[in-house]
Amino acid sequence: xxxxxxxxxxxxxxxxxxxxxxxxxxxxxxxxxxxxxxxxxxxxxxxxxxxxxxxxxxxxxxxxxxxxxxxxxxxxxxxxxxxxxxxxxxxxxxxxxxxxxxxxxxxxxx
Amino acid sequence: xxxxxxxxxxxxxxxxxxxxxxxxxxxxxxxxxxxxxxxxxxxxxxxxxxxxxxxxxxxxxxxxxxxxxxxxxxxxxxxxxxxxxxxxxxxxxxxxxxxxxxxxxxxxxxxxx
Numbered sequence: 001x002x003x004x005x006x007x008x009x010x011x012x013x014x015x016x017x018x019x020x021x022x023x024x025x026x027x028x029x030x031x032x033x034x035x036x037x038x039x040x041x042x043x044x045x046x047x048x049x050x051x052x053x054x055x056x057x058x059x060x061x062x063x064x065x066x067x068x069x070x071x072x073x074x075x076x077x078x079x080x081x082x083x084x085x086x087x088x089x090x091x092x093x094x095x096x097x098x099x100x101x102x103x104x105x106x107x108x109x110x
Numbered sequence: 111x112x113x114x115x116x117x118x119x120x121x122x123x124x125x126x127x128x129x130x131x132x133x134x135x136x137x138x139x140x141x142x143x144x145x146x147x148x149x150x151x152x153x154x155x156x157x158x159x160x161x162x163x164x165x166x167x168x169x170x171x172x173x174x175x176x177x178x179x180x181x182x183x184x185x186x187x188x189x190x191x192x193x194x195x196x197x198x199x200x201x202x203x204x205x206x207x208x209x210x211x212x213x214x215x216x217x218x219x220x221x222x223x
Contacts, residue, residue, distance in 0.1 A: 040216075048210060099209075
């Protein structure tokens with residue numbers, strides 16, 4: 001089992017560019033989520049999905065889109081990157097009482 | 111809304127010292143409580159959890175007790191090691207299981223030999 005994988009590990013974007021952060025899990029978990037981690041603020045929930053075809057907004061969804069066409073994959077899209085989106089992004093999956101986190105993507109928007 | 115407050119960091123201790131990291135929460139209903147640990151350059155790992163009042167979670171020498179009367183879930187370890195250096199996050203979930211976690215701001219712990 002690879003667990004939760006994320007690509008890329010690092011990314012630098014210019015303001016206004018778009019990109020997709022990839023997330024995949026091989027544990028057949030129904031629930032997946034995206035968080036961003038900023039200094040002094042812990043992790044904040046961006047979007048989550050309770051199963052294929054179902055997504056919902058978390059605490060800080062503005063500027064991000066998600067889709068869930070398969071159980072395994074849950075990509076996060078930035079349509080027009082802004083410097084405020086500079087952060088470390090974590091994907092997680094869970095089934096029951098534990099969330100499993102990926103290694104993270106460090107994104108810098110200049 | 112639900113929220114979690116952790117003690118301010120960073121925290122620096124000597125090896126074999128006693129560790130306490132305070133965590134208090136505000137929530138409606140009966141949340142589950144978690145401690146996660148993040149080692150340098152890695153994602154978060156579940157350290158321990160408690161799902162109801164007076165439950166004690168424990169793992170790797172760390173303990174935390176779910177105190178509903180004081181809305182707290184303080185993390186303790188009797189004798190820390192250099193390998194415990196990491197960032198520790200307290201979190202709660204107000205749904206069944208571990209979905210939609212609300213995190214504290216994290217506490218960076220450094221243990222000196």
